[in-house]
Amino acid sequence: xxxxxxxxxxxxxxxxxxxxxxxxxxxxxxxxxxxxxxxxxxxxxxxxxxxxxxxxxxxxxxxxxxxxxxxxxxxxxxxxxxxxxxxxxxxxxxxxxxxxxxxxxxxxxxxxxxxxxxxxxxxxxxxxxxxxxxxxxxxxxxxxxxxxxxxxxxxxxxxxxxxxxxxxxxxxxxxxxxxxxxxxxxxxxxxxxxxxxxxxxxxxxxxxxxxxxxxxxxxxxxxxxxxxxxxxxxxxxxxxxxxxxxxxxxxxxxxxxxxxxxxxxxxxxxxxxxxxxxxxxxxxxxxxxxxxxxxxxxxxxxxxxxxxxxxxxxxxxxxxxxxxxxxxxxxxxxxxxxxxxxxxxxxxxxxxxxxxxxxxxxxxxxxxxxxxxxxxxxxxxxxxxxxxxxxxxxxxxxxxxxxxxxxxxxxxxxxxxxxxxxxxxxxxxxxxxxxxxxxxxxxxxxxxxxxxxxxxxxxxxxxxxxxxxxxxxxxxxxxxxxxxxxxxxxxxxxxxxxxxxxxxxxxxxxxxxxxxxxxxxxxxxxxxxx
Amino acid sequence: xxxxxxxxxxxxxxxxxxxxxxxxxxxxxxxxxxxxxxxxxxxxxxxxxxxxxxxxxxxxxxxxxxxxxxxxxxxxxxxxxxxxxxxxxxxxxxxxxxxxxxxxxxxxxxxxxxxxxxxxxxxxxxxxxxxxxxxxxxxxxxxxxxxxxxxxxxxxxxxxxxxxxxxxxxxxxxxxxxxxxxxxxxxxxxxxxxxxxxxxxxxxxxxxxxxxxxxxxxxxxxxxxxxxxxxxxxxxxxxxxxxxxxxxxxxxxxxxxxxxxxxxxxxxxxxxxxxxxxxxxxxxxxxxxxxxxxxxxxxxxxx
Numbered sequence: 001x002x003x004x005x006x007x008x009x010x011x012x013x014x015x016x017x018x019x020x021x022x023x024x025x026x027x028x029x030x031x032x033x034x035x036x037x038x039x040x041x042x043x044x045x046x047x048x049x050x051x052x053x054x055x056x057x058x059x060x061x062x063x064x065x066x067x068x069x070x071x072x073x074x075x076x077x078x079x080x081x082x083x084x085x086x087x088x089x090x091x092x093x094x095x096x097x098x099x100x101x102x103x104x105x106x107x108x109x110x111x112x113x114x115x116x117x118x119x120x121x122x123x124x125x126x127x128x129x130x131x132x133x134x135x136x137x138x139x140x141x142x143x144x145x146x147x148x149x150x151x152x153x154x155x156x157x158x159x160x161x162x163x164x165x166x167x168x169x170x171x172x173x174x175x176x177x178x179x180x181x182x183x184x185x186x187x188x189x190x191x192x193x194x195x196x197x198x199x200x201x202x203x204x205x206x207x208x209x210x211x212x213x214x215x216x217x218x219x220x221x222x223x224x225x226x227x228x229x230x231x232x233x234x235x236x237x238x239x240x241x242x243x244x245x246x247x248x249x250x251x252x253x254x255x256x257x258x259x260x261x262x263x264x265x266x267x268x269x270x271x272x273x274x275x276x277x278x279x280x281x282x283x284x285x286x287x288x289x290x291x292x293x294x295x296x297x298x299x300x301x302x303x304x305x306x307x308x309x310x311x312x313x314x315x316x317x318x319x320x321x322x323x324x325x326x327x328x329x330x331x332x333x334x335x336x337x338x339x340x341x342x343x344x345x346x347x348x349x350x351x352x353x354x355x356x357x358x359x360x361x362x363x364x365x366x367x368x369x370x371x372x373x374x375x376x377x378x379x380x381x382x383x384x385x386x387x388x389x390x391x392x393x394x395x396x397x398x399x400x401x402x403x404x405x406x407x408x409x410x411x412x413x414x415x416x417x418x419x420x421x422x423x424x425x426x427x428x429x430x431x432x433x434x435x436x437x438x439x440x441x442x443x444x445x446x447x448x449x450x451x452x453x454x455x456x457x458x459x460x461x462x463x464x465x466x467x468x469x470x471x472x473x474x475x476x477x478x479x480x481x482x483x484x485x486x487x488x489x490x491x492x493x494x495x496x497x498x499x500x501x502x503x504x505x506x507x508x509x510x511x512x513x514x515x516x517x518x519x520x521x522x523x524x525x526x527x528x529x530x
Numbered sequence: 531x532x533x534x535x536x537x538x539x540x541x542x543x544x545x546x547x548x549x550x551x552x553x554x555x556x557x558x559x560x561x562x563x564x565x566x567x568x569x570x571x572x573x574x575x576x577x578x579x580x581x582x583x584x585x586x587x588x589x590x591x592x593x594x595x596x597x598x599x600x601x602x603x604x605x606x607x608x609x610x611x612x613x614x615x616x617x618x619x620x621x622x623x624x625x626x627x628x629x630x631x632x633x634x635x636x637x638x639x640x641x642x643x644x645x646x647x648x649x650x651x652x653x654x655x656x657x658x659x660x661x662x663x664x665x666x667x668x669x670x671x672x673x674x675x676x677x678x679x680x681x682x683x684x685x686x687x688x689x690x691x692x693x694x695x696x697x698x699x700x701x702x703x704x705x706x707x708x709x710x711x712x713x714x715x716x717x718x719x720x721x722x723x724x725x726x727x728x729x730x731x732x733x734x735x736x737x738x739x740x741x742x743x744x745x746x747x748x749x750x751x752x753x754x755x756x757x758x759x760x761x762x763x764x765x766x767x768x769x770x771x772x773x774x775x776x777x778x779x780x781x782x783x784x785x786x787x788x789x790x791x792x793x794x795x796x797x798x799x800x801x802x803x804x805x806x807x808x809x810x811x812x813x814x815x816x817x818x819x820x821x822x823x824x825x826x827x828x829x830x831x832x833x
Contacts, residue, residue: 352657430777
């Protein structure tokens with residue numbers, strides 16, 4: 001064996017072994033038990049475009065979370081001032097970042113200012129000003145707190161969505177934050193994407209509010225402490241939707257935060273599904289008080305600002321459990337139970353991108369991609385063998401190595417293979433022999449100058465080296481740019497392309513060279529098959 | 531085996547014809563880019579925002595009926611395309627909110643094509659804000675990669691070669707845009723991916739030729755620029771063609787057998803590979819000749 005070929009062959013052999021080792025989890029359906037701890041587990045994942053599934057990008061309306069916090073502050077201040085017997089005309093959120101307090105007298109204003117300073121030190125207080133003859137002042141949430149609140153809202157939304165998806169049951173979902181207020185959700189192989197999307201995107205804010213029977217919904221004049229909501233009912237026979245307007249108290253008696261559990265149950269009498277809910281101790285106490293104080297009155301169960309139902313309180317309910325019934329199918333009841341258990345989203349989310357691929361299309365793409373790849377490989381292999389004879393076969397061997405290493409590397413990284421990724425691999429088949437073409441043509445040049453095969457070989461590889469480097473680096477630059485900005489499938493393309501290019505440097509400069517060296521090392525070979 | 535023996539073609543001499551052809555194509559490409567910028571070209575929904583769906587019906591249908599069905603349910607502006615193989619229908623709609631359109635399409639076909647059940651093979655809905663972001667990101671990616679290439683070539687060779695390589699790369703990009711614009715093919719993310727791939731790839735051929743030119747310039751400083759360039763191109767002509775040919779074969783196999791999803795993508799690659807070969811011979815090299823001659827003339831007059 002010629003000098004210096006030993007370690008190069010070992011390196012190639014080692015990489016082949018490694019590739020197969022990393023590819024095993026991908027190729028073998030069920031790994032034996034002993035594989036476990038020591039050997040690699042990662043495998044090449046199929047992108048959603050290949051295995052079917054749903055890719056969602058959601059935008060969290062973070063401003064709403066800030067507004068929600070301000071409304072809580074307003075409610076809290078109302079309670080505080082009431083308990084201290086300080087009279088006020090109005091306390092409410094004002095604009096995007098303020099709470100406004102409208103008071104009757106100067107004297108109260110001084111006391112209120114002091115309270116505000118103690119209770120909300122991080123808020124900016126405005127000096128008092130006149131508003132329609134009353135004394136007013138505003139409390140402003142500072143920029144940093146608002147940012148924190150927004151950031152937290154996205155984080156909470158992410159957790160809540162993760163909870164919901166886990167309970168819904170999807171295998172290998174991906175849920176991650178992207179940018180400032182985007183959440184990316186990938187649900188591979190999901191059967192009923194529409195249902196999943198509704199489940200994930202729902203705010204699921206649950207409120208119990210008293211119905212204001214004293215105000216007519218049609219009067220058009222709604223006092224400030226009340227609001228007009230609608231109860232939607234669907235006629236099960238015709239499917240017709242009707243909306244009944246109902247005026248309710250703006251302030252919630254109890255909210256969904258106080259729930260500990262929600263389960264689907266079946267009404268034994270009518271065989272109708274309903275959702276049974278359990279309150280925590282505070283919720284149970286409140287519920288007990290509210291129902292005790294309001295027997296005979298109606299209260300509304302409000303879900304995301306729609307009245308789900310408005311039953312009459314027949315008796316005091318203690319014990320902390322209640323039920324939400326009416327108009328459910330088993331699926332809708334199950335979904336409501338999931339969202340109530342997982343908790344409400346801190347702010348509404350909007351779906352801004354939804355890519356859904358059916359499983360049969362994915363399968364079709366894989367088979368076509370693989371078929372095209374196979375034909376491509378075959379064409380190139382035959383062409384090289386005809387044009388460069390034995391040397392062409394060496395280049396073909398390099399190409400096969402290139403593909404094997406690339407698959408191994410993709411598996412090692414646990415990368416995701418997309419359809420453009422397959423395209424990149426096919427393209428690499430063509431590009432990987434390019435380096436050898438450049439080298440072989442150099443060698444032919446040298447042979448024409450009358451050099452012996454061994455000398456021509458060395459000169460050919462030497463002179464072609466820089467050219468090959470240059471062409472690889474320029475392709476790498478664009479692959480890097482693609483990786484940086486690309487999403488999903490394009491990223492898959494960029495990963496396959498850049499890995500392939502780097503590997504190709506090795507296979508063409510080391511891999512094929514050592515085989516050539518092996519055959520020509522004696523320097524006495526008179527003729528080269530090229 | 532050899533495709534070409536020793537050739538002696540006057541490539542540089544034909545530069546005027548090449549420049550005229552390339553200029554016309556480039557101008558069309560620039561028009562195409564302006565139209566893309568204005569959103570007037572056939573934009574994919576990943577850039578414009580909107581909904582695209584692929585439906586598979588169980589029986590053959592007529593596209594006119596499909597249009598009528600959508601019309602009845604208030605979808606007036608939809609781009610419909612039939613894939614004969616397998617009773618498939620592509621529906622593309624621009625704009626509007628995510629979540630509504632795909633449902634509307636499904637209900638309309640469920641009602642109007644009651645005897646011809648269908649499955650949704652794929653559906654893509656993209657909000658306008660995503661499209662905007664993507665457009666910006668794409669511009670940046672294209673600019674960054676072109677700049678990276680210029681700097682690299684300028685560093686490896688010199689500025690004159692850098693300029694030649696950049697103009698020819700730009701030319702390749704413009705040609706791809708021009709062809710897609712003229713064929714009214716969809717400009718989507720996959721097309722941009724193909725364009726960037728070719729931007730990197732087209733330099734392979736250019737670098738091969740430039741390397742040889744530089745080598746010959748060092749060997750022979752006396753010969754006329756014109757001749758050194760011509761002989762260099764002729765010397766490496768066969769490898770220029772073969773490197774392109776192998777990649778072309780692979781891309782052609784994707785184009786023919788790869789299926790609907792990557793059909794246009796592989797078409798873009800085929801065009802790109804072809805034009806990249808042309809431009810390295812007829813655009814990149816003549817530009818460097820002109821720049822070199824100008825530099826020589828300047829040196830001559832100042833001396």
